[in-house]
Amino acid sequence: MAPSLLRTKFHKPILGDRILLRPRLMQRLDDALAAKVTLVTAPAGYGKSTVVGSWIDALARSASTAQPVRHVAWLSLDEEDNHFPRFLLYLMAAINTCCPHCCQDVSQLVQERTDATIEMLTTVIINGLAQQEIPLVLVLDDLHRVNDAAIFAFLARLVEYAPPQLHLVLISRVDPPLPISRWRAGGFLSELRLHDLGFSRGETAEFLRGHLDQEPPATLIDTLHRRTEGWVVGNWLALLALRGRTDYAEFALHFEANAGRYAADYLVDEVLSAQPPDVQRFLVSTAILNRFCTELSAAVLQIDSDQAQAQIAYLARVNLFLIELSTPAFWYRYHHQFQDMLLSRLQMRYGQAAIAVMHRRAAAWLAAHKLIGEALFHLAAIPDHDAVADLIEQQRVNTLNELAFWELETWLNQVPQPLLNQRAHLLVGMAWVKHDRVDNEACRVLLDRARTLLEQESASLSDMDRQVLTAELSALELSTEAAMHPETSLALIRQSWALLRRNLAHAHCSVVLSLAYASQQLGELGFALEIVRATLAEAPAWPLVAQCRIAHAAGFFYFCSGNSAEAVQQFQQNLVLAKQHNLAVIGIISRHGLGAVADVHNRLEEAEEHHLHVVNRPYLTSGRDAVVDMYGLIGLYARRGEPEKSRPLVEQLKEEAQLMGKSFFLEQVTALQAYVDLTCGDVKRALGWALGTMHHDMETTADRIPAIRTRILLADGSDACLALADQSVQRLIKFYTGSHVWYRQVEALILLALVREKQADPEAATAHLAEAVELAVPKGGVGLFTGYGAIMLHILRRLRQQPASSKLAALVLTVLDADEEIRPQNTRTPSLPEPLTERELEVLELLAGRYTNKEIA
Structure with missing residues (x-):
């Protein structure tokens, strides 16, 4: 079960109706759809998210006209996502917002299979995306906030094998550690960078004209463009500072006179000084919050909810870098660059003790609302490690009960x-x-x-x-x-x-x-x-x-x-x-x-039906x-006379095993291939695997190697192979008796009975099969005796003559007779193996004597 997810991370910033339309960038992004990846990089405040968000809106508007329909999934990243399992959990949830049945296994894999490899996860995702009829644009905003190497290894593989239905948009302040040069050379990449995103002089003029009551003088346009160098947030700050002024030329003169100061510092101070004291306090105090709502901000400032809501409404009305994160509006955040500027003012206005109190209030509210990760962030910011430990102790059992080990x-x-x-x-x-x-x-x-x-x-x-x-x-x-x-x-x-x-x-x-x-x-x-x-x-x-x-x-x-x-x-x-x-x-x-x-x-x-479901999704249980x-x-397919139906399924499992990189799974699949060879009549090929596989200690009932090896050795039937089969089945008996899994014990007893029958010991064979019948049939386990052919019928008919087991043996024979009736008449009989050479016989005798490979050599 997934831990609580912040649904606001799946919403692109909600744009107002007064943003500057930038047709040249919209066309660049439209053209970029021909590539696999669009990379949008620039320092903070250049409008990266706004531009991409505007383009997403334009895609939605044009979907009913000339442009084809596209799904869009948006994920806003933060520092808490800097852990691959959490990142992937959020990524899948974002995709699920528009493609609800795509990649549905991956979230479970992340939470319950800590051994899941990046190769396996990307394969499941890519295969899921490849089945989508409608193309998907996947946007990862603020990618610079994560640096986990596993995340970027995952993204690199995702891009390398991405189906044509997927277009990835990466928004970052810096170039991410991805193979950008290779993507560029391969034609996979389209880029928007600082020189593309910054306002031109014409866009600066258009922006001012769209928001000021009077025509901006050329001196203001020139000064603002020169001092901000096209920096979008700088233009917004200047616009806010110009509110209530009528002498634009005087503002330009003062701005130019303060050329020695960083433009952002000057403009932020101008904006804040124009706000009422309670608004200033609200801004700098809530800057510690990566997102906030009315109740959370009220808790931090110790004001009532009505006051907090009034402050938020004011910030939204005057466009003070407030971004709505949900519809209807409930959660908000500040523009990241503006938040950084406010945090610097917070440090200037309040002491560490006062700031710690704000963090503690935020942590208390967040913990009470089950937002544990965010609460821990604020306690660590104080820092109060004892409080961090206390909160984790309180949540430990609940988290373990959710099987959220990674969290x-x-x-x-x-x-x-x-x-x-x-x-x-x-x-x-x-x-x-x-x-x-x-x-x-x-x-x-x-x-x-x-x-x-x-x-x-x-x-x-x-x-x-x-x-x-x-x-x-x-x-x-x-x-x-x-x-x-x-x-x-x-x-x-x-x-x-x-x-x-x-x-x-x-x-x-x-x-x-x-x-x-x-x-x-x-x-x-x-x-x-x-x-x-x-x-x-x-x-x-x-x-x-x-x-x-x-x-x-x-x-x-x-x-x-x-x-x-x-x-x-x-x-x-x-x-x-x-x-x-x-x-x-x-x-x-x-x-x-x-x-x-x-x-x-x-x-x-x-x-x-059930077996096919499990075989088609092996990664969910590590292949076991x-x-x-x-x-x-x-x-089952061998009994039906369709043994070849198994081969493509085993080949598919082999591919999955290679992706998962699990040695146990790979070894088992190799054994399954040999079992298919046996059922398809290629005994010699199967025997080659069986003779090359030495005894090993069993650790789980999922280990099918000893049972498969025994079946193959029985099929050969030579004295040396039967001696090896005897050794193998004795290990099975010992392990399954200790496992207390009755149907596996029955399987081992059946194989032992078959070995004894082929060793010309009918009394022992009958006794072992009687033990199996008495253990299985009262529990309804008649299916365990099917699939062994005429040799099983022979022993059972002999067992039926014994008074103590006659009724049980007769029941099994009834099932086997019915099984023979439904078998197609053209069932292939396994061909006899080619005669072994003297050298091979010599090696078999040594193996039967339990010599090691080194000793045999």
Whole structure:
């Protein structure tokens, strides 16, 4: 779920009806649409945003005539956006204002997948934009306010591969660190710079004539143009200073006489001195605010709202550089150059203590209205680091419950390290950030510091704080310490849950999920379900994304316990919520769960639908779920006699894996390619991969390499390959038994039975398959026995002769017979592999003897 976004950042400055029309610049911007990028750069006050805003208005007016229709997305950047995840979140929200269904996955990726690469993110965005029928003009205003290298790496790649539907407009005071020379040489770039934006003498004269009551004398025009050098804000300041005067020549004379002073200083002083004292106070006091409304400005100045609204109305009426940020008017800001000038006057008129009070008042109002980032900005400006730490402590749990790890990290980075080391809440918050990134080493260091601090400060903490922090530390320890004894782990889980349950309203979903999944991994499924069911019942005020995560865990635990009906209900409810609230990750993991249930129960069409959704969006779960779902699709298409349908899907996954740069994903996709080769009859090619892949320790049930390798070795059927298959399947048995995921245990038992059958040990094969049948069939898992061909039928028919398993075996045989009936008659039979050479047989024997590659060489 997205954190609160400032919607005013998506509005271009609202222009008055008295701005100077500049046809030459409008034509330049029209012509620039033929390029990929328009770069508008000049120092502050040259009207960059105004010119682009005027052009956007002109585009809208001409859309119904000669010009084609174009969407326009506007994003005004500030210093808080100098963090790539936040920048991208705002960028997607800006695009969403005019293209609501474009790139909808990216926001979820930014918030929930901290491992998402720039290459992957830009690819998702570019593909989304390429599907838009209406061209998009994307404007990034005040780009100079950010300097995060990741932002500019993203923009460079976006421009390089941008579809023709996208035109990017960059507005900045300085040239951004982008490949401008290459863009220029490649014809990608159009530019407006200082010499283009400054007023010519003719435009200066036209500007004055349009706003003064009398014809401006030539001396005034010449003096103003010479002194301001076409500076647009300088002309506006001069115009404001001329208000109420009738002797324009005298003003020009005084302006010329003060040539030694910076023109802006002279003009600002002239403008301010002409304002009533209360207006002057309002201007310089509200200059600390990057945006303000009536209530916020009233809080800073300690005046009532009516007075504040009257001051704002006056500033708007006299055009004192006030820019409306919303329609109807609610939020405002000053022109950035004018704000800088006002801030210098603030420093002259008030002491640091008085300014600090203003910042503190602003922070209090903003925090009360859940604008935490802006509140922290004002506390840091004082600076009051203790207050910054206090506010982050208050917001830590809410932020973690929104899964906004990147936002919490941004806040925590504002706290000096010595102070961070003195705050247990903040240390634990940073530990969760590191845990989310799977940086276990950094997480453990933070845990040690927090635990020591908690022991030292225990007496000063409330019971609730102490209990929640203790439970969080235990949950993190369980997640990062693999060597803990099971009995110790279970005791720690139960102790932590007892502390947490009475304080669920003050906890977050990550700690609950850590305890629940740790319970499941110890085989305590009943206790895991107790944790998540109690949380769903007792924490209804949690954010929707947190509740969905807990509900998904409940679905998984129900499935692991054999209660598929309850599992499907949880997954289906989450899928409905995901569609209603655009929770892309929740939607994909829900479909992953539903696809797994459909596979187990042999519901092929339903399984295919869910698997395809997951496979087509692998980036939402770092590729892990997509690997499992693709494995299911390969088997499904093979059963239908359409094995080649899998190949383009796996090739697509390979491209995604390369973009994501995840070694696990890349290795799994290579295995999936070999599995496709096997189902398409190319056993030798598949065997080449299997023999080149050594044993490795499994860490997750998403690892499909051992199962695929075993299937391929079984297909070869030589003694050496069967010996290797035996080793591989024994590892599967050990891992899946410890994972307490019954349907994976069944899969391993089936593969073991097949190995024994091919090793001419029918008694052992029948016994292992009986164990699989007894585990799976009472849970409805008949689909797990499909796709293995005649060898499975042979063992099952033998099993049917045994009284203890005859009924269960008969049920499975009924399903397999039906499965054979729907298989197309032209199903391709895998060709036999070419005979191995003596050298290859020798290598196989050595592999079966568990020699290493080096020893074999």
